[in-house]
Every structure is written in C-alpha cells, then in structure tokens.
Amino acid sequence: MNKEYIKQWIQDNLVMQDEARAITGQSTSGFNQSVATRRIQPFVEFGEARKTRLYLREDLEEYAKNKRVRESKGMISMKIKELKNLNESIGMVIPTEKYGNVVVTGFEENKDWGSTVIIYLDRPHMDNAIGRFENSGSLPGGALIVEKTDEPVTTFEP
Numbered sequence: 001m002n003k004e005y006i007k008q009w010i011q012d013n014l015v016m017q018d019e020a021r022a023i024t025g026q027s028t029s030g031f032n033q034s035v036a037t038r039r040i041q042p043f044v045e046f047g048e049a050r051k052t053r054l055y056l057r058e059d060l061e062e063y064a065k066n067k068r069v070r071e072s073k074g075m076i077s078m079k080i081k082e083l084k085n086l087n088e089s090i091g092m093v094i095p096t097e098k099y100g101n102v103v104v105t106g107f108e109e110n111k112d113w114g115s116t117v118i119i120y121l122d123r124p125h126m127d128n129a130i131g132r133f134e135n136s137g138s139l140p141g142g143a144l145i146v147e148k149t150d151e152p153v154t155t156f157e158p
Contacts, residue, residue: 013056020040020060043059086135092154096130104144106144107143113141115135115140
C-alpha cells in the first residue's frame with residue numbers, strides 16, 4: 001500500500017462540508033437538508049457524537065449538474081406562467097428525466113380542463129401523456145405537445 005498515493009487521492013477526491021457546499025452552490029441549511037434526505041451521501045463518515053463526513057467530489061459535481069437541470073425546469077415553469085398565451089411556448093426546449101430534452105411543437109386549448117395543462121409526447125393521446133402542471137393566473141388549460149430533440153434546453157435570464 002502506497003501511503004503517498006492514498007493521501008494524494010484523498011486530497012484530490014474527498015472534500016469536507018464547506019467545499020462540498022461550494023461545489024453544489026447550496027447554503028448550509030440547504031446542504032444539510034440534502035444530506036438528511038439522502039440526496040447527498042457522505043463517501044465516508046467518522047465519529048459518533050460529533051461526526052466528520054467526507055464527500056466524493058464527483059458525486060457532488062453530478063448532484064450540482066442535476067440540481068441546475070431542476071432549477072432550469074423551475075425557471076421554464078415560471079417563464080411559461082409569464083406568457084400571455086401558451087402558443088408562445090412553441091419552440092421552447094424543456095428537460096425531462098425520462099425522455100431527455102423535448103421541444104414544444106404545439107398547444108391545443110381546452111377550457112373544460114380549467115387551468116390543467118397535460119404534456120403529450122408526439123400527439124395528444126392518453127397513452128402519450130408524460131406530465132402535467134397547473135397554470136396560475138389567466139392562462140387556459142389544454143394539451144402541450146412535445147417531441148424529443150437534441151437541442152439544448154431553453155435558458156432565460158433571471
């Protein structure tokens with residue numbers, strides 16, 4: 001066992017909470033919540049009363065990347081709510097967990113649905129429903145039609 005190699009690997013790959021928070025871009029309370037809900041897990045943990053936790057840098061970088069995707073979903077949702085008409089969302093690229101990025105290709109209003117919008121892959125049919133959300137404000141409900149795409153996610157200025 002080469003102690004110098006192990007020491008160098010630890011220094012390169014493991015971080016304590018302060019650096020972990022910097023990598024994920026979280027506050028102390030946000031980071032602690034992510035640990036408590038096991039979204040972030042320590043690579044190794046020492047101690048009973050006062051724990052010392054070390055986190056694997058690559059796990060944190062992956063978490064941070066996925067966190068930004070979730071934030072961009074929230075930003076897109078906020079942006080959709082700002083639209084005067086859901087037809088304005090045509091052309092927007094939205095990330096999905098199961099289908100990758102999808103582009104909005106159409107919207108069919110349905111006033112009977114109230115403020116509910118159902119997202120359909122390729123065509124409006126109950127077998128193609130991949131998500132839903134509630135509109136706030138005066139936007140009507142209806143069917144948002146999307147298709148898979150390799151295009152990057154639509155970004156908005158905060």
